[in-house]
Amino acid sequence: MANDLLGGQPTSDYDASSIEVLEDMEHVRLRPGMYIGGKDDRALHHMVAEIVDNSMDEAVAGHATWIEVELHANGHVTVRDNGRGIPTDPHPKDPSKSALEIIFCTLNAGGKFSGDSYQTSGGLHGVGSSVVNALSDHLRVEVARNKELFMMEFSRGVPQAPLAKIGAAPNRRGTAVTFHPDADIFGSLELKPARLFKMARSKAYLFSGVEIRWKTEINDGDTPLEATFKFPGGLADYLNETLSGATTYSEKPFAGTVDFTEKFGVPGKVEWAINWTPTRDGFIQSYCNTVPTPEGGTHEQGFWAAVLKGVKAFGERINNKKAGLITREDLTTGAGALVSCFIRDPEFVGQTKDRLATTDAQRMVNLAVADHFDNWLASDTKSAGAILDFLVLRAEERVRRKQEKETSRKTATQKLRLPGKLTDCSSKTRDGTELFIVEGDSAGGSAKMARDRKTQALLPLRGKILNVLGAASSKLGSNAEISDLTQALGVGLGAKFNVDDLRYDKVIIMTDADVDGAHIAALLMTFFFSQMRPMIDAGHLYLACPPLFRVTQGARRVYCLDEAEKNAVLAKGLGGSGKMDVSRFKGLGEMDAKDLKETTMDPTSRKLIRVTIDEDEPGQTGDLVERLMGKKPEKRFEYIQENARFVEELDV
Numbered sequence: 338m339a340n341d342l343l344g345g346q347p348t349s350d351y352d353a354s355s356i357e358v359l360e361d362m363e364h365v366r367l368r369p370g371m372y373i374g375g376k377d378d379r380a381l382h383h384m385v386a387e388i389v390d391n392s393m394d395e396a397v398a399g400h401a402t403w404i405e406v407e408l409h410a411n412g413h414v415t416v417r418d419n420g421r422g423i424p425t426d427p428h429p430k431d432p433s434k435s436a437l438e439i440i441f442c443t444l445n446a447g448g449k450f451s452g453d454s455y456q457t458s459g460g461l462h463g464v465g466s467s468v469v470n471a472l473s474d475h476l477r478v479e480v481a482r483n484k485e486l487f488m489m490e491f492s493r494g495v496p497q498a499p500l501a502k503i504g505a506a507p508n509r510r511g512t513a514v515t516f517h518p519d520a521d522i523f524g525s526l527e528l529k530p531a532r533l534f535k536m537a538r539s540k541a542y543l544f545s546g547v548e549i550r551w552k553t554e555i556n557d558g559d560t561p562l563e564a565t566f567k568f569p570g571g572l573a574d575y576l577n578e579t580l581s582g583a584t585t586y587s588e589k590p591f592a593g594t595v596d597f598t599e600k601f602g603v604p605g606k607v608e609w610a611i612n613w614t615p616t617r618d619g620f621i622q623s624y625c626n627t628v629p630t631p632e633g634g635t636h637e638q639g640f641w642a643a644v645l646k647g648v649k650a651f652g653e654r655i656n657n658k659k660a661g662l663i664t665r666e667d668l669t670t671g672a673g674a675l676v677s678c679f680i681r682d683p684e685f686v687g688q689t690k691d692r693l694a695t696t697d698a699q700r701m702v703n704l705a706v707a708d709h710f711d712n713w714l715a716s717d718t719k720s721a722g723a724i725l726d727f728l729v730l731r732a733e734e735r736v737r738r739k740q741e742k743e744t745s746r747k748t749a750t751q752k753l754r755l756p757g758k759l760t761d762c763s764s765k766t767r768d769g770t771e772l773f774i775v776e777g778d779s780a781g782g783s784a785k786m787a788r789d790r791k792t793q794a795l796l797p798l799r800g801k802i803l804n805v806l807g808a809a810s811s812k813l814g815s816n817a818e819i820s821d822l823t824q825a826l827g828v829g830l831g832a833k834f835n836v837d838d839l840r841y842d843k844v845i846i847m848t849d850a851d852v853d854g855a856h857i858a859a860l861l862m863t864f865f866f867s868q869m870r871p872m873i874d875a876g877h878l879y880l881a882c883p884p885l886f887r888v889t890q891g892a893r894r895v896y897c898l899d900e901a902e903k904n905a906v907l908a909k910g911l912g913g914s915g916k917m918d919v920s921r922f923k924g925l926g927e928m929d930a931k932d933l934k935e936t937t938m939d940p941t942s943r944k945l946i947r948v949t950i951d952e953d954e955p956g957q958t959g960d961l962v963e964r965l966m967g968k969k970p971e972k973r974f975e976y977i978q979e980n981a982r983f984v985e986e987l988d989v
Contacts, residue, residue, distance in 0.1 A: 362442065362494030365471035369522060372468040374691075379951055381518055381526050384472060385533060386628075387465035388416045388514050393540055393627045395420030396547040397679065401511065403548040406537045409515075410554040412527055413475070417513040422482040425500060435500045437478060437489060441470045442496065469516060470494050472523075476516040481506040493519060530560040541566035542575035543608075543627045543677050572610040572675045580673050586613045586727055587720035591713050595705035597680070604681045607702050609640060611674040613724050618870075619670045624677040625685075625693045631951075632686075634693030636678045639702035641665050647710035652725055660725060662732035670731055678702055738835050759825045760785055760795040772825065772841040773881070773938070774798060775925065776848045776857055784847070786930035787938050794841065796825050801853075802860045805867050806966045819864070828869065836871045844872070845945065847881040847937060849924035850898075862948060863966045866958070873948055882944040883928070883937045887920040896936045898944075 365372055373380040373387075385406070395401040401420035408414050424436040431439065444467050470476050471494035480487045486506040490497040518528070530553045541549040548567040553560060568574045573592035580590075592610035597603050623630045623637045630636070645665055652660020678698060686692040714721040764770050772794045775784055784795050803816045813819055813830060823830060827840035846861050848854035858880060865878055872878055884896035886903040890911040897903040907917060922928055925937075937943050950958050964972040 362467070362471040365444070365468050366493065366522065369468075369472060373472070376523055378526055378529075378532075381523050381528065382532050382536070384469045384516075384518060385414055385416070385528065386536060387469050388516070389536070389540060390628055391466065392416055392418035392420065392512070393544065393547070395511075397544055397627065399546075401547070403550060404540075405550040405552070406533060407552040408528060408530055408533055408555055411517070412555075413515055413517045414528055414533070415513060415515040417511060419511040422480040422510055423478070423512050425480055425482060425487045435489075437480065437487070437500055438496060441466050441476070441478065441489075441491060442494060443467060466514075467494070469514075472519055473516040474519040474521070476514065479503075479513040479515075481509040481511055530555050530557050534560045534564070538564075538566050539575070539629075540627055542568050542572060543624055545569050545571040572608050572677060576610040576612060576673060576675055580612060580614060580617070583614045583616045586615075586723040587717065591710065593706075593709045593713075595709070597701055597705070600705060601701055603697075603701075605679045605701075607636070607676070607678040607705050609674070609676045609706060611644065611672055613671050613727060614673060615671060615727065617671075617673065619672045619674075621669065621672070621674040621676070623675075623693075625683050625690075625695075625698070626679055627677070628685075628690045630685075630691060630693050632692035634686075635695055635697075635699035636676055636693050636702045639699035640674070640676045640706055641668060642699075643703045643706035643710055644668060647707060647714060648725060648728060650711065651714045651721055652729075655722070655725075657725060657729065659729045659733065662736060663728045664732065664735075667728050667731040667735065671727060676702070735835075738833070738838075758797065758821060760788075762789075762794040763791050767840060767842050770794065770841045771843040771845055772796060773845050773847045774822070774861065776854060777926070783925065783928055783930050783933045784938065787934035789938075793938065794825075796822065798822070798857075801857055802864060804860055804966060805864045806963065806968070813868075822864075826869075828872075830868045834869050834871065836875050836877075839872060839877060842877065843879055843945075844877055845879045845881050847883070847925065850883050850885045850922070851924065854924070859966070863962060865948075866950075866962055873950055876947060876949070878948040880946040880948060881937050882946060883922070883925055883933075885922060887922070887932065888917060889920070890917045891915045896932075 369376055369380065373383045389404065389406060392401060392404045395418055396404060401418045403419055405417040406414070407417075423440060426436060428434055428436045428439045434442075470491050474492055476491045478489050478491075484505060484507050485502055486504045486509070487500055488503045489500045518526075534551055534553070537549050537551045541547060545568055548565060551561070551564045551566070553562055556562060571592075571594070573590055576590050576592070590610045590612040592608075594606060594608040597605040597607070621633070621637060623633055623640075625634070625636060645663065645668055648663060648668070649660050652658075652663070678701075680695060680698055680701075682695075683698070684694040686694050762770055770792050773784060773788070773796070775795060775797050777797055777799065788795060798818050798821075800818075802818050802822075803812065805813060805819075819830075825840070826844065828834050828836075828838045844865075846858050848857045862878070865872060882898060884898050885900070886897040888895045888897060888903065888906050888911065891914045893911045895906055895911060897906055903919065907919070911917065922932075925933065928936075935942050964976055
């Protein structure tokens with residue numbers, strides 16, 4: 338009996354022989370999420386960014402003037418620059434290998450650790466080039482140095498031949514890297530011209546001294562086949578282009594650049610641009626050493642602190658007593674902001690560099706921006722007054738909403754017209770509470786028995802919810818399912834939504850693992866995206882992952898999410914006695930309370946997918962949702978035509 342404690346997991350000896358030591362390249366291929374954040378579309382395009390960042394470091398250091406990004410018809414991509422070229426001479430620690438081979442085949446090898454070669458750089462972990470190499474089925478490096486041309490090829494991180502001199506290069510210098518992402522890792526995903534084009538353009542905005550050339554042989558109908566980017570105006574140009582067509586409170590954005598060497602005596606600088614608009618959702622795009630930091634970090638914190646302090650000080654100066662109400666939340670809701678800093682030895686959270694952690698960056702950005710912001714507000718009092726009035730209105734609306742709606746569990750449950758439809762939890766606070774939105778009453782029955790009464794609540798929805806994108810606003814208010822949902826959550830719709838009023842910490846969509854279940858989940862996500870977007874941004878929305886199969890053998894049982902996992906379990910066996918029995922769950926209603934609890938509801942053993950919004954440019958997700966869920970069927974038809982070739986298996 339003692340061996341059966343893990344409920345169905347076969348036992349095995351755990352000793353020294355169980356400990357595996359993987360080579361660098363093997364480890365990258367086995368765990369790509371550690372290095373590039375996963376195997377999805379974003380991770381695929383992040384590989385190109387890693388190589389471009391190395392060329393950008395050469396440009397920022399003053400050694401390169403142009404970078405070329407070319408997408409080939411066969412799915413290969415080439416990144417060229419006219420920098421110094423990767424060193425090709427033997428490496429002192431291992432003279433049998435060139436420095437180039439060490440860089441592309443060894444983790445933690447690079448020229449940015451000491452700070453001697455680069456004052457500020459985006460590539461600093463010594464991991465990027467070797468990771469791209471490990472995850473490519475073909476990679477070719479050409480280096481032109483000292484009027485000679487060298488070449489080396491790799492496959493999945495393994496050199497195909499030693500570094501070779503292939504000729505003279507009297508008029509050429511720099512590095513060219515051509516690679517093709519490995520289909521074994523990324524499946525049918527392909528590099529998209531539109532995404533690479535946007536990345537190339539944004540890099541040119543971030544460093545005004547570099548020219549970026551773009552070429553593509555894959556024509557998607559929208560992306561230019563060739564383009565050259567050079568923006569002397571830097572981020573101010575970028576912001577004006579992003580906000581083009583939108584009404585702004587200031588004719589020109591508040592923009593500027595400050596050199597840290599002059600002000601603080603350390604290498605680096607900060608550049609920024611910000612404007613406020615009543616017609617667009619707020620956004621901030623921040624960068625450190627030309628690397629995007631979508632999760633922000635210390636440079637963003639320093640920037641917002643300087644702007645908030647400046648706005649409040651201006652309000653006091655003109656005797657506007659309500660300026661004290663303004664918080665960072667009010668600033669960000671209607672602001673379009675770009676912040677780019679260059680610092681020496683930045684510290685990031687993780688290899689994908691999504692968030693900056695350098696503490697000094699906060700202080701330097703704050704002081705640099707604060708001085709300029711105060712002067713800007715004083716010099717343009719008309720714009721400053723309009724911005725202050727807008728922010729005060731935002732602050733007053735936020736305070737009013739909070740006062741109007743003090744949430745209480747009791748009143749929320751009493752308001753529901755259908756008695757007993759919401760099975761609430763007993764917790765009096767929001768912390769740790771979960772609302773499961775389930776498909777129909779049959780699933781609700783098993784879920785009621787499986788839930789933790791203290792923290793888990795249930796709301797069964799009948800049938801398919803209204804598609805809110807194609808519906809008039811009057812329909813939203815009168816729809817029974819939507820009304821029940823908003824009342825259970827304790828929030829309003831659209832502009833009246835306030836994330837602080839949300840009655841549950843996690844809102845979990847739990848539908849059957851079939852086509853109808855996926856459709857209901859898509860309709861619900863569309864509803865939350867269009868009417869309660871801040872809830873997704875704050876990380877409150879999740880999808881449950883109910884299994885499709887249960888495999889039992891004697892006393893052992895294992896759950897499988899899909900066909901592939903089931904086949905793997907059947908091939909491997911469970912280690913129990915007797916025949917293996919496979920049950921397929923047609924829906925959640927077929928699962929008993931034990932099954933449902935163990936696989937989908939118990940926080941210790943379930944799998945949840947957090948719904949997040951990942952976009953290169955503001956508005957990208959909104960456009961896609963409109964295409965797929967909007968009123969125009971021809972847009973959906975176009976999308977299906979463009980993407981149907983990627984579908985390998987249809988579960989019909």
